[in-house]
Amino acid sequence: MFPKIITIERHILEQQRMHPEATGELTSLLYDLALAGKIIASQTTRAGISDILGATDSQNTYGETQQKLDVFADTIIRRMNDHTERLCAMASEEHENIIPIPPRYGTGKYVLLYDPLDGSSNIDVNVSVGTIFAIHRKRTDGEHGVVGDMLQPGRDLVAAGYMIYGSSTMMIYSTGQGVHGFTLDPSVGEFTLTHPDLRIPEPGKFYSCNQGYEKYWSTGVQKFTKWLQGLDESDPDAKAFGHRYVGSMVADFHRNLLQGGVFYYPADMRKPDQPAGKIRLLFEAQAMAFLAESAGGYGSDGVGNLLDLQPHELHQRVPVFIGNRHMVERAEALIREHDQAWIDRYMAYRSKTMETA
Numbered sequence: 591m592f593p594k595i596i597t598i599e600r601h602i603l604e605q606q607r608m609h610p611e612a613t614g615e616l617t618s619l620l621y622d623l624a625l626a627g628k629i630i631a632s633q634t635t636r637a638g639i640s641d642i643l644g645a646t647d648s649q650n651t652y653g654e655t656q657q658k659l660d661v662f663a664d665t666i667i668r669r670m671n672d673h674t675e676r677l678c679a680m681a682s683e684e685h686e687n688i689i690p691i692p693p694r695y696g697t698g699k700y701v702l703l704y705d706p707l708d709g710s711s712n713i714d715v716n717v718s719v720g721t722i723f724a725i726h727r728k729r730t731d732g733e734h735g736v737v738g739d740m741l742q743p744g745r746d747l748v749a750a751g752y753m754i755y756g757s758s759t760m761m762i763y764s765t766g767q768g769v770h771g772f773t774l775d776p777s778v779g780e781f782t783l784t785h786p787d788l789r790i791p792e793p794g795k796f797y798s799c800n801q802g803y804e805k806y807w808s809t810g811v812q813k814f815t816k817w818l819q820g821l822d823e824s825d826p827d828a829k830a831f832g833h834r835y836v837g838s839m840v841a842d843f844h845r846n847l848l849q850g851g852v853f854y855y856p857a858d859m860r861k862p863d864q865p866a867g868k869i870r871l872l873f874e875a876q877a878m879a880f881l882a883e884s885a886g887g888y889g890s891d892g893v894g895n896l897l898d899l900q901p902h903e904l905h906q907r908v909p910v911f912i913g914n915r916h917m918v919e920r921a922e923a924l925i926r927e928h929d930q931a932w933i934d935r936y937m938a939y940r941s942k943t944m945e946t947a
């Protein structure tokens with residue numbers, strides 16, 4: 591008897607049937623992203639062979655040097671999606687402004703936000719990297735999308751997910767009806783369903799943070815980090831969690847999704863004028879929080895649910911605590927108890943970005 595093979599196309603179509611109003615555009619958009627993932631994977635898995643390793647002489651909007659694969663991945667996603675008439679605009683972590691659909695092409699009802707190659711600083715050392723994507727419905731008038739179509743809360747996402755280019759190439763996505771994982775079978779060039787209905791295992795097993803920066807974190811986050819190590823004097827019987835940190839958010843999130851755990855990237859107290867840390871709300875955090883919540887977990891900025899944040903700038907940063915709900919809520923409680931000064935600065939930053947919207 592042949593095993594039942596569910597390709598990503600078949601699965602998305604089955605998901606679509608659960609939405610009678612669906613027109614198939616989202617199905618096709620997700621399929622286009624899967625194809626872009628295959629093409630990107632074809633380069634990331636042979637980066638040392640083709641002349642695609644190393645840095646370009648250009649920088650992105652954050653002043654970070656762009657890796658050749660960053661530019662390649664960004665170009666592939668843009669070109670796979672600019673003519674399909676499913677999108678009315680795109681936004682990329684690698685571009686300061688939104689990417690309009692060229693006038694020669696028609697437009698559609700969705701906007702796509704993406705980080706083309708998250709963790710790209712790891713490429714040259716052969717560590718897993720990934721592509722993160724988020725899809726919103728257009729909400730403004732007019733044919734072409736504008737930045738206001740990008741600035742929507744994660745709660746309103748139509749779909750989100752990532753590709754991870756590691757020991758295998760996988761695509762994980764959710765339309766809010768569970769989280770589903772597909773593994774690329776290179777022999778046939780298809781993503782096939784290998785991880786249906788993923789749920790974050792309880793209790794969490796790992797914590798993921800760049801602990802080298804612990805001395806620069808707020809008191810509440812430092813106490814959270816001690817608790818994770820079983821070193822909280824007020825809870826001497828607390829267990830110690832394993833520590834795993836890759837330095838690619840996609841890879842760290844993926845492990846925690848499959849094995850349970852929390853990923854966090856808090857603000858650096860040395861930079862009081864940057865109370866939101868490093869992670870980008872629209873290109874990294876929203877998608878991961880959407881997936882975490884769809885898999886029974888939770889994503890917070892340390893104060894509240896990341897999905898409820900009303901974004902105000904395309905490249906807005908946000909502190910991130912994402913994974914098992916009990917672990918994330920412990921972080922929130924310790925921050926509430928010890929970090930009022932940071933909370934005040936962070937809330938002022940959030941309302942300031944509201945003013946600039």
Ligand code: P6P
Pocket residue numbers: 708709710711800837838839840868869
């Ligand atoms: P650090 C990659 O640049 C990224 O945005 C995330 O993928 C990753 O989790 C984080 O930055 C790593 O940052 O400061 O620990 O190198």
